[in-house]
Amino acid sequence: MATEDDTRFVKWTNAGGETLSTDNPFTFTVKRDTALRAHFEAYAFSEVINGTVYNLDVDAHTAAVSSTNKVHNMFASLVIPQEVRTAGGQLYAVTALNAEAFRGNGKLKSVTIPGSIGEWGAGVFRQCDSLQSVTFGEGLKSIGAEAFPGCSSLASVTIPNGLTRIRKGAFSACTGLQDIELEWDSPDRGTVDADAFAGVPASCRVHIPRGSEDRYGYDRDLKAVWQGLPVVSDRYAVGVASGDTAVGRVTGGGNRMVLYAETTLTADADSGYHFVKWTNADGSLFSVANPHTFVVTGDMSVQAHFAVNNAVYTVKLSAVNGKIMAGDGVHDYDTEIEAVAEADYGYHFVKWVNVAGDSVSGSNPYRFVLTEETELTAVFTKDTDEPLTGFGTLLGVETLSGVYYAEGVLRLANLKGYFISVSTLDGRQVLQFRADSDDERYAAALPAGIYVLNAARGKEERHVGTKFVVK
Known part of the structure; x- marks a missing residue:
């Protein structure tokens, strides 16, 4: 076999560039002056290096991961290097993954792809149903068409900020995919071809960098999407600690809290002690509720305080x-x-x-x-001072009587035994009841408007209240 330093003969041509023969040696009869040219090309060949088959281009000194690897099923963990060294000691840059190079490899669980890869054949890791982890090296610019379709065990994947092209069907039918760590600082950072994530579960979450929320349309309604999948911003920290770990412990918080989502902190006191309060990092009161549920609005630190029971x-x-x-x-x-x-x-x-x-x-x-x-x-x-006008002294009432409305309650003073009627300015009656005490409180949800209150007790006594306003 020729070595990588060799070339191979291709053909003979005449002065006009016409092919005379592909034989070597070439035997012919001389009939006139004749000019011949021999054509050679770099010798490309395959070699197994560290258990992986590469196609080597001697002229360009580049290597492509061969399509023949799919028949081997050799590795549970595969790290494709940026360059390989042949048995003859020559270095080749690994620049391509040939089509279906690892298709159907049932043993492969993790793979690392270097940034030197510039060319992808279709379906490189198609239906590698044991594949759980994929790492894209620094400098990698694209993911090839149908690179990982049907990789049903792949639960998460990280898309680096520098990787700016995801081709058609790259992760289609990855039915186990639950988390995409998208490091793009904007959804316009790269291009995603049609159906790149077709068939991925709707429950799969796209995690975006902190500070990029506005560019993704992420706000308190938690309805932002990317490629039809829900977006979350969960790179915020809620630090939680016990003021004295000898008397109580806390649960909740963490370093991957979802912005604008609810979270719960719980304090558990040891026997003989009780929870007192939560405080912020500056010592100010945060809450006295336990458990305490609140909405995360940014990084924060919270401390639980406990005290002895016989206090x-x-x-x-x-x-x-x-x-x-x-x-x-x-x-x-x-x-x-x-x-x-x-x-x-x-x-x-x-x-x-x-x-x-x-x-x-x-x-x-x-x-x-x-x-x-x-x-x-x-x-x-x-x-x-209320946005309401109270009673003055009413006819036939010896004591000062009055009314005010606040927080959904109509309160009457010194009108025990009176029949009360409240109407709108157009005469529509909205309330009617009897006051049973001189400090009557009557629950009534009155819409904003102007009202007239009438109070009466017996035929000889009739009293009309002044107008009052509910704002």
Whole structure:
């Protein structure tokens, strides 16, 4: 056999370039002056190198992975190098994968393809149904047509930022594919031919780089798609830790959290201890709920705090334009507290706020289980400050009577025993009931508008309220 340094004879031609013979040696009779030219070409041949068959081009010093490899089924793990060295010591750059080179290889589980590959034949890894992992080397620009069709065990694949062409049917019928790690910083980074992902399950997720969300149309509705597959941005971190691992542990969080998706943190206290709160990295309160479910909006760090069970805590309640009726004082841990506030005349309750001014509850009484030192303030506002006009003194009523509407409740003062009617300006009645107390609270979802309230008790007493507005 000729070596790679050899060439092979092709033909003889005359001065006009006409072929005279392909025989070598060539025997003929001389009849006149004759000019002959011998033609040679580089000798291409195959060689098995490290168990893989390559077609070697002596002239270009390049190697192509041969189509004959499909009959061998030799490797569970295949790393195709960027260059190979022959038995004669010559180096060849590996630049091509010939058609169906590993078709139907049932043993192959992983393959690495170097960046030197510039040419793909069709169906290189077709129906390699044991193939689970594919790695594309740095510098690789394209994936060939029908490169991996029917590779049913392939569960994930990473598309590097530099790989900018995915040809037709490259991953078609990869029925086990669940994750595509797409490193393109924009969906326009490369070209994807028709049916490149045809037959891939609809549950397969496309993971995009952080910071690229706007370019993929990814937002809080979580409905962005790429090649018909759902897009997720899950490269955000939620760090979670226990303030004291000796008394409690935490679960949840991680380094691959989905932006704008819900996640849950759970704190588990050891015997004799209880969970108190979650705090942010700066020590500010994050939540007192446990488990705590929230929407991820970026990187964050959260710490769980625990305390011993036999502790006592102080509940400090205060009010302006009102007074605290119950709940203030020192209480045992895990006691149910009922915080009650009463408004001064001409005011009504709005909400409870904590020391940071954050709203805690709109309920009064407000019931909660005591797990830490607690300080709350009852917030009141003037009745006349509501976006509603209250009663003045009504005919035949010795005490001052009034009405206001807030948070879906119609509240009546000093109208016990009166029949109440609320109508729109066009006379359409929307409410009718009897007030059973001088501090009547009637749940009513009133749409925005102007209303007239009438109050009556007996034939001799009829009272008409002024108009009030619901905004």
